[in-house]
Amino acid sequence: MSELLKIRRQTQVERRAESEQRLLTAAAELIATEGFAAASLERVGATAGYSRGLASQKFGSKDGLVTAVIAAVIARSAELLVARDSDSASPLDSIIAYADVILLQIERDPFIRAYWVMMASAIANRLPNQTQFLAEHEKVKARLSGLITQGQDRGEIDSSVDPDAAALSIGSTLLGIGIECLLDPALDIPRVRAAALATISRTLAASTKV
Structure with a gap:
């Protein structure tokens, strides 16, 4: 393959990636600020600065757009966790890091707000x-439950804690804060974030009493 052809193909790939990111960003901002019904594929394309049909070509349908935004939220969360090197942390620290990342996204990122709206x-x-959302929440619950079990095995997390119930409770807390933020844009998220993280830590941490 000639170098010129390689460059052209790389440029095409880059253009496709850029257009998809711009479309996803436009969709997230429309959904977060105006609601799910406002984000028609035609309007998403126009808002992103492309032809009205490009969003249809990229996502196929409104359901396809939902799937793409969900995937983007998950990918963004994963990148933030990697940046915090959470995989090398203790189980309890990994749980706190996950909750913190989600809460920071609620505070700053229109993508996760779009997720809650959808x-x-x-x-x-x-x-x-709605089964797509349930499936993702089940994955999170399984991950958190696994971390809780690991922490119990290490003596870091209270052995009396029910891993599945606690994982569901943590997920529900984050979900509730996200929904509350949609209802009240003036919500003091940093204050709520600090309280939520402290509560999770106190609930899970093994007793130090002798």
């Missing part, structure tokens, strides 16, 4: 794609 819309309207 989920609320799916539940309120009994849409079939």
Whole structure:
């Protein structure tokens, strides 16, 4: 393959990646600020600065757009966790890091706010794609439950804690804060974030009493 052809192909890949990111960003901002119904594929394309049909070509349908935004939220969370080197932390620290990343995203990132709006819309309207959100939440619950079990094995997390129930409780706390933020944009998220992290830590930490 000639160098010129390689450059052209790389440029095409870069252009596709850029257009997809711009479309996803436009979708997230529309959904977060105006609601799920406002983010038609045509409007997403126009808001991103492309032809109105490009979003349809990229995502195929509104359900396809939902799937893409969910994937983007998960990828962004994973990148933030990697940046914090959470995999090398203790189980309890990894749980706190995960909760902190989600809460920071709620505070700063329109993508996760769009996620909550889409989920609320799916539940309120009994849409079939609510199963996508349930599936992702089950993955998070399994991950947190596994970390809790690991922490119990190490003596770091209270052995009386029910891993599955505690994992669900942590996820529900983060979910509730996200929904509350949508209801009250003036919510003092840093204050709530600090309280939530302290509560999770106190709930899970093994007793130091002798």
